[in-house]
Amino acid sequence: MNGYEDILANLSKFLDIEPNNSTALNDRGLIYHLIGKYKESLADLNESLQVKPNNLATLGIRGLAYREIGQYEESLTDLNKLLEINPNNTTALYNRTLVYQKMGRYKESLEDLKTLLEIEPNHAKGLNQFSTTFNTLGNRIMQYVKINRYKESLADLNTLLEIDPNDAILLSVRGEIYRRIGRYNEYLADLNKCLEIDPNDAVTLNNRGEFYQNIGRYKESLEDLNKSLELDPNNVITLSNRGLTYSLIGKYEESLADLKV
Numbered sequence: 001m002n003g004y005e006d007i008l009a010n011l012s013k014f015l016d017i018e019p020n021n022s023t024a025l026n027d028r029g030l031i032y033h034l035i036g037k038y039k040e041s042l043a044d045l046n047e048s049l050q051v052k053p054n055n056l057a058t059l060g061i062r063g064l065a066y067r068e069i070g071q072y073e074e075s076l077t078d079l080n081k082l083l084e085i086n087p088n089n090t091t092a093l094y095n096r097t098l099v100y101q102k103m104g105r106y107k108e109s110l111e112d113l114k115t116l117l118e119i120e121p122n123h124a125k126g127l128n129q130f131s132t133t134f135n136t137l138g139n140r141i142m143q144y145v146k147i148n149r150y151k152e153s154l155a156d157l158n159t160l161l162e163i164d165p166n167d168a169i170l171l172s173v174r175g176e177i178y179r180r181i182g183r184y185n186e187y188l189a190d191l192n193k194c195l196e197i198d199p200n201d202a203v204t205l206n207n208r209g210e211f212y213q214n215i216g217r218y219k220e221s222l223e224d225l226n227k228s229l230e231l232d233p234n235n236v237i238t239l240s241n242r243g244l245t246y247s248l249i250g251k252y253e254e255s256l257a258d259l260k261v
Contacts, residue, residue, distance in 0.1 A: 004031050022051035026058045033065050041065045056082050060092055067099050075099045090120050097129060106137050107159040114163055134160065141173065150177050168197045172204065179211075187211065202231040206238040213245045221245045 011028040015021065029044035045062040049055065063078035079096040083089060093116040100109035113130040116123055137156045144153035157174045161167065175190030191208040194201060209224030225242040232238065243258030 004035055007031055020047075020051055022048045022055065022058070025051070026055065026061070029058070029065075030061050033061055033068075036068075038065045038069050054081075054085060056086060056089070056092075060089075060095070063092070063099075064095060067095070067102065070102075072099050072103050088119050090116050090123060090126070093119075094123070094126055094129070097126075097133070101133060101136075106133060106156070107162075109133055110137075110159065110163050134163075145173075145177065150181050153177055166197055168194045168201070168204075171197075175207075184211070184215075200231055202228045202235065202238070205231070206235070206241060209238070209245070210241045213241060213248065218245055218249050 008028065008031055011024055011031070014024050015028065018024065025044045025048035029041045029048060032038070032041035032044060042062065042065050045058055045065065048058045049062065052058065059078045059082040063075045063082065066072070066075035066078065076096065076099055079092050079099065082092045083096070086092070093112050097109045097112040097116070100106070100112065110130070110133055113126055113133065116126045117130065120126065137160055141153045141156045141160075144150070144156070154174065154177055157170055157177070160170050161174070164170070171190045171194050175187050175194070178184070178187040178190065188208070188211060191204055191211065194204045195208065198204070205224045205228035209221045209228060212218070212221035212224065222242065222245055225238055225245060228238045229235065229242065239258045243255045246252070246255035246258065
């Protein structure tokens with residue numbers, strides 16, 4: 001146990017003499033935690049907190065011990081109390097993000113990670129966990145879309161967009177879901193936002209041009225489709241959409257020219 005036996009023996013002897021010494025109880029609880037004896041760890045930490053209920057170090061360690069044995073609500077209780085006393089404790093924030101993830105509460109996890117990185121922008125574990133959580137939600141979104149669970153996919157997308165409202169890829173995916181479920185105003189809003197971020201996105205220009213065509217706004221449709229084709233002149237889908245728009249406004253020669261390609 002890498003020397004922990006001697007430390008435990010000495011702490012136990014000391015506690016035989018001073019059984020209510022909160023520091024010794026905390027230290028022995030920590031050692032038990034480090035060697036995976038969570039039941040013994042919790043017993044000592046509970047006693048230590050009876051003596052000093054607001055000891056931040058002890059609350060933090062007990063929060064970790066509860067997490068290790070799957071008692072996530074109890075873990076959150078300790079970490080929440082710690083963060084009420086010290087809201088900028090980056091260790092507690094990081095550990096709470098891990099508990100939230102274990103519980104599938106990704107929104108709260110990302111919110112804590114965002115706060116953590118505002119306090120300590122170069123927090124290596126926080127940066128890595130932020131990326132991991134973002135990717136986890138991204139993968140879950142795509143799985144939901146595949147099985148037409150649009151409500152769940154939208155909930156996850158909205159969570160990610162609260163963190164990064166200018167992520168054009170997320171906006172594009174959300175827009176496509178809005179289109180599939182007939183929420184066309186929201187679809188158009190996301191297309192517009194995407195084009196504010198990147199005015200030269202040929203795919204989004206085509207999609208908005210097609211949408212304008214479907215609602216009879218042919219002038220705007222042609223403006224978007226023309227710009228899209230300036231960026232990607234040989235795109236068959238965009239040429240087809242422009243050809244149809246020309247047909248709808250009676251420009252049949254232009255329509256045939258596009259549709260022949």
